Amino acid sequence: MISAYYxxxxxxxxxxxxxxxxxxxxxxxLVGLSIMETGVNLLLISVxxxxxxxxxxxxxxxxxxxxxxxxxxxxxxxxxxIGVATTALALTVAIxxxxxxxxxxxxxxxxxxx
Amino acid sequence: MVKRALAIILILxxxxxxxxxxxxxxxxxxxxxxxxxYLENVKDQTGAVNAVTAVVVNYRGFDTLGEVTVLFIAxxxxxxxxxxxxxxxxxxxxxxxxxxxxxxxxxxxxxxxxAYIFIHGHLTPGGGFPGGxxxxxxxxxxxxxxxxxxIPHRVFEPxxxxxxxxxxxxxxxxxxxxxxxxxxxIWQTWQLGHDNIGRLFSAGFIPIIYTLIGLKVGTELTGIVxxxxxxxxxxxx
Numbered sequence: 643m644i645s646a647y648y649x650x651x652x653x654x655x656x657x658x659x660x661x662x663x664x665x666x667x668x669x670x671x672l673v674g675l676s677i678m679e680t681g682v683n684l685l686l687i688s689v690x691x692x693x694x695x696x697x698x699x700x701x702x703x704x705x706x707x708x709x710x711x712x713x714x715x716x717x718x719x720x721x722x723x724i725g726v727a728t729t730a731l732a733l734t735v736a737i738x739x740x741x742x743x744x745x746x747x748x749x750x751x752x753x754x755x756x
Numbered sequence: 757m758v759k760r761a762l763a764i765i766l767i768l769x770x771x772x773x774x775x776x777x778x779x780x781x782x783x784x785x786x787x788x789x790x791x792x793x794y795l796e797n798v799k800d801q802t803g804a805v806n807a808v809t810a811v812v813v814n815y816r817g818f819d820t821l822g823e824v825t826v827l828f829i830a831x832x833x834x835x836x837x838x839x840x841x842x843x844x845x846x847x848x849x850x851x852x853x854x855x856x857x858x859x860x861x862x863x864x865x866x867x868x869x870x871a872y873i874f875i876h877g878h879l880t881p882g883g884g885f886p887g888g889x890x891x892x893x894x895x896x897x898x899x900x901x902x903x904x905x906x907i908p909h910r911v912f913e914p915x916x917x918x919x920x921x922x923x924x925x926x927x928x929x930x931x932x933x934x935x936x937x938x939x940x941x942i943w944q945t946w947q948l949g950h951d952n953i954g955r956l957f958s959a960g961f962i963p964i965i966y967t968l969i970g971l972k973v974g975t976e977l978t979g980i981v982x983x984x985x986x987x988x989x990x991x992x993x
Contacts, residue, residue: 644775645783652774656767663763685778690791693784697881698795698807701954706795711788712807719812720823723885723973727830730980734834737984 647688654681668736668746672729679725683718690714803943803950804878804959812883813962817938820965821923824972828920831976834983842989851901859901866894874970878959884966888973895978899985907982912975919972926961926968 644652654677661674690711698709736746743751781787788795794815795807804810812820850856873880874887898905930939942948943960952958 644779647783648775648778648781652771652778655774656771659770660763660767663766664760688783689781689787691784692786692788699879699881700795700799700805700807701879706792709795709807711791712794712811713791715808716811716816719808719883719885720819723823724826726889726977727827730984731830731833731837733984734837738837741988 648685651681651685651688654678654684666747666749668739668748672732672736676725676729683721686714686718799953802940802959802962803953804962805954806878806880809877809883809962813965814940817927817965821927824920824923824969827973827976831980834980838983840988843986844989845903845985846987847903850903855901859897863894863898867891870894870970870974874966875963876956877966878962879954879956884969885973887970889977891970891974892977892981896981899981907978912978916972916975916979919968922968923965926965
């Protein structure tokens, strides 16, 4: 049986995947991608968690023996920033598509292309 | 309908596969290998109390330089894709009185909070990236409240470039002093702040780099906001 935290993270990934696969509005697809990204970040963080320990900030009261793994958190920090960058770029492409085709429906855009 | 059914089947397969793979990773168990080394040596080697910041800026500083570069390329891409000869704000009305007064009142505090987050990156949760994003929200609020508002481009664009150059310069000074790129010369060679661990003036170059990153991320995200709120003038493609 898998942990509830893994289950939640996997559910978020799958919800995002479903939205990306079935929605026709480009903005909804981007929302799906963002949900997927959140799920992946949560999964990484929960893999790095150690039961009963605190955040890896070693001020008074926290020693290396009572801190969780700092590396997944550092990697997720990177992933969040890259996620913001890619989302901004994708939204810009969506703006350009709307200016050109006056619609965000990907089926219609495909029909108008030729 | 077929598409939806296919999507659900694909999701079930993916979910089953992910769950099976993760069932062998025990939740909450101590799986640290290199993380243990970082936690035990972080105070001596970097002077930072926040191990996450030490990993991001000091141990993996080169990786973070790449990350900043990715953000820069994305901001440049946004600007390039939205580039038109004539662009202007097209908001029909000013923000409401509440929004205008509130943004005037809150602006200095939001900026101060963002600066606090990136200056104290080595002590508290946070750092250059969230601090910069907080500062960018202050300018987003100004854009929402005032129809005619526009950021001072002459200040923002040079500041962004100077912050990036500053990061590389700090790394190159490390190369000259210690023999490798992004060597922490303030902490290891000058030994500044060794009796000050856990206070603001410690952790070598981490506060300097995080301040530069904060300025860079703040100006870049503000630039993205500025590009996105403007629309091309009618007939002026």
